Amino acid sequence: MSVEFDQIQLVPGYRKVAAAIAERILSRELPEGERLPPETELARQFGVNRSTVREALRELESGGLLERRPGSKLMTVSRPRHRAIAKDVSRALALHDVTFFEVWEALTQFEPPFAEIAARNRTAADLESLAAACERFAQENADTEKAVHHAAEFFRCVGRATHNQVLALAQEPLLDLLEPSLRVMIDKVPQARSRIMAAQRRILEAMTRRDAEAARGWMARHIRDFRKGYELADIALDCRIA
Amino acid sequence: MSVEFDQIQLVPGYRKVAAAIAERILSRELPEGERLPPETELARQFGVNRSTVREALRELESGGLLERRPGSKLMTVSRPRHRAIAKDVSRALALHDVTFFEVWEALTQFEPPFAEIAARNRTAADLESLAAACERFAQENADTEKAVHHAAEFFRCVGRATHNQVLALAQEPLLDLLEPSLRVMIDKVPQARSRIMAAQRRILEAMTRRDAEAARGWMARHIRDFRKGYELADIALDCRIA
């Protein structure tokens, strides 16, 4: 018979401190906006050195649970910003050698339903920001950098218009990856800009009429266009992004 | 005329050091598995104190870019693990007061297409792990905790079977939120367990036959069942999860 022991794991102090503070935040004992005590005070309470507290704070800070309000010294509890979280996700995907195809396939699956839901749930304000994004792409698309950014921004507006945080957040990393994907393609396909513009207008129009079916359909074509773009630009879909 | 100045921002040293190391990793100059120099050496190279380096390392560590191989002191470059990233995302969503409805709606949009793609791309190995997950749920569903975990695990297998990292990673945070959602419902609905079991079997069977259409359809019913569960358990869909 074999005697087995569980692996004993020594958790360093800075991690325990971070976990203790994180738990208080997650349980909402420390509400958003609450100011954290100064480092010396935290060190006293936890019975550790200030250096240890500081290492813990860096961990929480990079996780978005703490932030420093501009022009303030004390840390305040914060809800992780969607953009910051999305950056981590897209960074992780990039390091995992995600391919053009994977991103395109995900867009194919996500965006048409998003457009459908957005068409149903959009408010007047959403419509305005969509129209504004559409307009910006039409105006400033000469510069490659601005063009890809505005193209992604249009999707972001659609995501917000779904009024579903889960959907909006799930979309963000995709858009982070869409930008570099589009960057290498858009200038090689002369008609790309006008196709994007046309698609945005159609989608916007469908949203205005709250025509969910049409919004979905035009979005599906919009995404299919991207794939055609890669083929025209002669970019292999199975090579990794950036 | 108004003279305007750009906001001048003082970036603390630990953040600069973290950014410098992160850039090297992102550019793949430091490949995965590469061992980072010891802290004293890094301090010497950057011309800062070891404490400053340590704060930077904590930041990178919590972002998943660095990790310590078990039983080793030196940090090694690592690709952020999907699970770790997903934890951050679901934590963020929880803090943003995400509701049952939002999670359910996202599942409704994501899972049926995932099942369809998985049915097409699944390998024999995927099929095995799906069958195993199915079996585990059937065997160990008396304990609430195990039941919800195994239910989520089945979805995870479907996600992996798509062979698309973007889809698999996008699904993870959803499953983190599915668990607490299911936890409060499953014991209030007597038929929940048998319904889940039946759905899993149908989906598994469709995958075995590579019948994408059927896989999608059964998955759609599976998700619809969840909603019915909430209604039967008398849980308001617009209240936030845990």
Added chain:
DNA sequence: GTAGCCTGATTGTCGGACAATCATACGATC
């Protein structure tokens, strides 16, 4: 070949230190 021991390297933690910045209150000036 394995177990034990030694040595150097490295991390985790500590204590103390100081300049720069922020918050606040108090006067001085217009």
Added chain:
DNA sequence: GATCGTATGATTGTCCGACAATCAGGCTAC
């Protein structure tokens, strides 16, 4: 009265030096 300048204390960012615990590798004895 409003604005400015200054003084004061609190807080962070950074540094230095220190030490125990742990890890890696080599050496020895059996």
